[in-house]
Amino acid sequence: MKPIIGISMGDATGIGPEIIVKALQHKEVYEQGNPFVIGDLSMLRRAAEVVGSDLEFHTVETVESCRFEHGVIDVMDLRLLPEDLEQGVVSKEAGNAAFHYLSKAIELGKEGQLAAICTAPLNKEALHLGGHSYPGHTEILAELTGTKDYSMMLSSPKLRVIHLTTHIGLLDAISAINPDRTYTVIKLAYETLTKAGYDNPRIAVCGINPHAGENGLFGNGEEEEKLTPAIAKAQQEGIDVSGPHPADTLFFRAVRGDFDIVVACYHDQGHVPIKVLGLEEGVNITVGLKGGLVRTSVDHGTAFDIAGKNIADERSMLAALKAAADLAPK
Missing domain, CATH: 3.40.718.10 (Isopropylmalate Dehydrogenase)
Structure with missing residues (x-):
C-alpha cells in the first residue's frame, strides 16, 4: 500500500500553489504515494491557469473520499482566502491560512489518516502578522504534536x-x-x-x-x-x-x-x-515527531519575486514528495 501524503499549501501569495500543481503533473508522484492537498482551491485553480495545467480538481471533505489518481488533484478546501488575494506580497491573511493548512495536516496525521506531511513554503513575517509567533514549520510541528x-x-x-x-x-x-x-x-x-x-x-x-x-x-x-x-x-x-x-x-x-x-x-x-x-x-x-509522523518540505522559500510568473521550479517539491514516500511508515 502506498502511503497517504498530505500536502499543506503554504503561503498562497508565494510560489507554493504553482510548484504543487507542477509537481502533481508528474505521474511518478502517484506511483510513489497517494498525495492530496490541504489549502484553498481558488489559489490552486489560479496557479493552474498560470502554469497552463489542465489537471482536474476534486474537492474532498475527508481523506477517504480522495481518488488518488494521476490527472486529478484531490483538495481539502479550507476556504480561508479571498480569490483576489494579491500575489508576491506579505499578507497576514496568507500567513494565518498557511498555519491552519499545516494544523489541519497535523490533526489528520495524529488521527492516523495520513502517513506523511509535505509542506510548501511559508513566510515567517506573514506567519507572525497572521498571529502565529513561530520561527517556522519545524517549531509548529513540534508544539502541535507534543514533541x-x-x-x-x-x-x-x-x-x-x-x-x-x-x-x-x-x-x-x-x-x-x-x-x-x-x-x-x-x-x-x-x-x-x-x-x-x-x-x-x-x-x-x-x-x-x-x-x-x-x-x-x-x-x-x-x-x-x-x-x-x-x-x-x-x-x-x-x-x-x-x-x-x-x-x-x-x-x-x-x-x-x-x-x-x-x-x-x-x-x-x-x-x-x-x-x-x-x-x-x-x-x-x-x-x-511523536507518533512516527514524517514531515518533508522544499528547501527554499516563498520566492515572492517570481510568484505568478510560471518561473518556479518544482524539482524540490518532487524531491520532498519522494522523501515523504520513502520515509513514511510502511
Missing part, C-alpha cells in the same frame, strides 16, 4: 545534514548545545536512517570552532565539553559515529561518500553546503 526531542534534517542526493540547533542566533546556538542534545540528535540520525533501510549508518559530528578547536587552540573547549561526551556515549552503544571533525573538510568527505549523515552544530553550518549543492533537489525533513 520535545526533534531536529531538522536536510537531504540532497549527495549529502544529508541533521542539526543540533536551527533558528536562533549564533551565540545562543553555542550556549544551547550540550552533551544531552548532541546525544539525542545522534540517536535521531541513527534511528531515522536505520528505519529508512541503512545498516549501521555512518554518522559524523561537526566541530563548533575552526578546525574543531584544534586541541584547544581555538575556542574555549566547546568541543570537549559539549560534543565529545555524547559521541563517546553513542559509540559505547555500538553506533558508528565519529568526531568532532573540522567543518571545512567534513562536508567534502561526506559528499565523497565517507559518511551517511553529518551532525551540524548550528543553522548556517548545515544549510550552506546543502544549498551550494543545489536548491532544486534539497529537502527539509523534521525528524523525531
